Amino acid sequence: KPDSMSAEIWEKIKDHPCYSEEAHHYFARMHVAVAPACNIQCNYCNRKYDCANESRPGVVSEKLTPEQARRKVIAVANEVPQLSVLGIAGPGDACYDWKKTRETFSRIADEIPDIKLCLSTNGLALPDHVDEIATMNIDHVTITINMIDPQVGLEIYPWIFYKNRRWTGPDASKILHERQMLGLEMLTTRGILTKINSVMIPGVNDTHLAEVNRVVKEKGAFLHNIMPLISDPAHGTHYGLTGQRGPTHAELQALQAKLEDGTKLMRHCRQCRADAVGLLGEDRGQEFTLTQVPEVV
Numbered sequence: 001k002p003d004s005m006s007a008e009i010w011e012k013i014k015d016h017p018c019y020s021e022e023a024h025h026y027f028a029r030m031h032v033a034v035a036p037a038c039n040i041q042c043n044y045c046n047r048k049y050d051c052a053n054e055s056r057p058g059v060v061s062e063k064l065t066p067e068q069a070r071r072k073v074i075a076v077a078n079e080v081p082q083l084s085v086l087g088i089a090g091p092g093d094a095c096y097d098w099k100k101t102r103e104t105f106s107r108i109a110d111e112i113p114d115i116k117l118c119l120s121t122n123g124l125a126l127p128d129h130v131d132e133i134a135t136m137n138i139d140h141v142t143i144t145i146n147m148i149d150p151q152v153g154l155e156i157y158p159w160i161f162y163k164n165r166r167w168t169g170p171d172a173s174k175i176l177h178e179r180q181m182l183g184l185e186m187l188t189t190r191g192i193l194t195k196i197n198s199v200m201i202p203g204v205n206d207t208h209l210a211e212v213n214r215v216v217k218e219k220g221a222f223l224h225n226i227m228p229l230i231s232d233p234a235h236g237t238h239y240g241l242t243g244q245r246g247p248t249h250a251e252l253q254a255l256q257a258k259l260e261d262g263t264k265l266m267r268h269c270r271q272c273r274a275d276a277v278g279l280l281g282e283d284r285g286q287e288f289t290l291t292q293v294p295e296v297v
């Protein structure tokens with residue numbers, strides 16, 4: 001345990017492969033793709049594929065019901081002894097269809113009480129569920145924050161769906177930003193560890209991300225994970241069509257170097273699929289598709 005870290009935080013991260021770089025050599029995570037729908041549109045996303053906020057875009061995950069997810073997690077837990085974390089990270093937003101996320105986590109926690117629960121969200125619906133997140137012992141939440149300035153958001157988010165209507169233009173980004181900040185503050189207050197994911201989009205938010213890093217640090221974020229935009233015209237995303245390129249490895253490293261004094265950076269993210277299984281960088285998802293999982297467990 002690093003000297004500067006409290007015992008309580010160490011307990012939470014020591015076997016979480018994303019929150020602890022050391023842990024990722026020894027502990028595995030799995031994702032269950034129970035969250036198909038999303039309440040916002042990101043220009044780097046194509047809904048037919050996985051949520052690119054946390055997952056590698058351009059792959060389609062098998063969508064599961066909470067009961068199917070329960071079966072799958074039990075099957076994996078029996079085969080993969082390193083399994084320590086269950087995440088819900090797409091293919092859409094894990095907080096939008098909250099009932100499904102909640103039901104999935106509670107069914108699984110009933111049977112495997114020591115598995116750590118983790119979720120990833122764009123943050124729009126997050127403040128509505130923080131109290132339940134706390135009572136359900138979900139100790140790790142990732143919010144994707146790509147901007148803190150709605151003018152920057154204009155180029156990333158064409159619309160959001162909030163309070164029964166669609167919002168566009170600066171209003172959309174302003175509401176999203178306010179909800180993300182509120183959600184982050186609420187999580188911090190309750191001692192839930194937050195990771196911020198930011199998609200680095202050259203010419204759109206790359207220079208702005210230093211400001212994002214500073215603000216999320218102030219608000220108590222534990223880690224900041226800067227993910228390179230993966231833009232492939234074949235994925236049919238807005239950016240793919242406009243020819244927006246992703247950053248080079250050197251550009252990503254240069255940005256990370258500038259942020260050395262800010263929120264601690266995560267540098268070992270592998271941009272997993274929404275149905276990934278195994279150690280980071282190893283994907284055993286195909287060994288555990290529904291047809292391979294026992295009907296009743």
Ligand code: CLF
Nearest residue numbers: 018029087089118269270271272
């Ligand atoms: Fe999954 Fe995300 Fe939890 Fe990790 S992944 S929900 S925090 S358990 Fe990890 Fe994968 Fe990177 Fe995500 S390497 S894409 S950061």
Ligand code: SF4
Nearest residue numbers: 038041042045051052
């Ligand atoms: Fe796509 Fe995820 Fe953005 Fe929703 S939050 S539009 S699923 S990338």
